[in-house]
Amino acid sequence: MLKPVESVDDSHALEHAMAAVAAAMADPSRVKMLCALMDGRAWTATELSAVADVASSTASAHLSKLVSSHLISCLSQGRHRYYRLAGQDIAELLERMMGISWRSPSAARVTTPPSLRHARTCYDHLAGEVAVDIFDAMVKQAWLTADGTVLTDYGHRQFAEMGIALNRKTRRKLCCGCLDWSERRFHLGGEAGAAFFSHAERQGWLTRVTGFREVIITSAGRLSFKKWFNNVQSAVRSGPGSGDD
CATH class of the missing domain: 1.10.10.10 (Winged helix-like DNA-binding domain superfamily/Winged helix DNA-binding domain)
Known part of the structure; x- marks a missing residue:
């Protein structure tokens, strides 16, 4: 027919x-x-x-x-x-295209600048090694469900204790795993990811590199991430360009 x-x-x-x-x-x-x-x-x-x-x-x-x-x-x-x-949907499309473009993980690791791999912005949330390690820690500590798509009751309490207010009325997904193009693992996206990044920036836990996507984790940020995420190694160590000894 x-x-x-x-x-x-x-x-x-x-x-x-x-x-x-x-x-x-x-x-x-x-x-x-x-x-x-x-x-x-x-x-x-x-x-x-x-x-x-x-x-x-x-x-x-x-x-x-x-x-x-x-x-x-x-x-x-x-x-x-x-x-x-x-919009966020365009950012997600671009991030996925970046991942598709790097078919060979070894090629991506060799050619991607260390500072960009360590920590960067993915539109309005954190990406890179630090971000995927924090995401894994959130799953391990039961802030997120095993698939990383739902913020648990414990996770809501932890966000509130951290001082992060989530917008529950937004049409955007509250929480989702965003595939990281350089690490081939998930980092935190959605409203929770954006709120976490904004809070970290306001608290001085990280700073943006003007004109670039790179993000520098400050000494205060490393201490805070160590406290909240049980010594996440990529966040605790000094990243490229941090200026720390």
């Missing part, structure tokens, strides 16, 4: 839409811009043109294509225009 015409049309429309998104990402300069925006912050066109190493006029054309494909959004503030990823 033939499918109704409208179903065929819908299927074709979806296929064309998917092809358009793929085409928007199929350019090294645009990929560089998208990767830069993975730090969760808004960037100007000038900053993104520098990241992509292209002229301002070329950057403008690239940004226009990314906006029209709904991969990024543009915010005007005064005379300035800022660009950021269109």
